[in-house]
Amino acid sequence: KAGVTQTPRYLIKTRGQQVTLSCSPISGHRSVSWYQQTPGQGLQFLFEYFSETQRNKGNFPGRFSGRQFSNSRSEMNVSTLELGDSALYLCASSLDWGRETQYFGPGTRLLVL
């Protein structure tokens, strides 16, 4: 079974631009969570989607948003990029909402100049 995939793997943007990242979960998995990973802050939870609905949200500004499609694929969008948004963005999928085991994708490394 194929693992979690994320596209693109690397991205360079400038301040003020917006970006959309994509995550395809493991086949059959319906829950997708997004995390921001930075060297000093570790893994910070952004949001979780299940059945096209956002079930949970972390403490990030409204510039960070996401959505999930009927095939469970998920996208996250960051508008008005800031230098501090440079990070590795990881998504993780799990079989169902509330099913604990999460499997991570390889991440998208975003650099904001």
Added chain:
Amino acid sequence: GENVEQHPSTLSVQEGDSAVIKCTYSDSASNYFPWYKQELGKRPQLIIDIRSNVGEKKDQRIAVTLNKTAKHFSLHITETQPEDSAVYFCAASETSGTYKYIFGTGTRLKVLA
């Protein structure tokens, strides 16, 4: 808010020695505690997990112990090998019906040959 403290931030051990990483959580209702290993440039991989109704779990050279009263859990790696070198993250589930995970800030383990 809820948080997970992880110590130490870096750990160097000689090959063959044991390594112990400790985490403390604040949400007394947390009931699921996974550990992830992240090698350089790779995605976090689940290596072991434990639920609150169990005090200890072992998988070959890896073990996790949980003390619910003290709200801390630990990862034990015995007979360390160079391939154990990685960053290890602990996490605790937040259980207000949202199934969100709070991650520790990570421990960089170096196994010296």
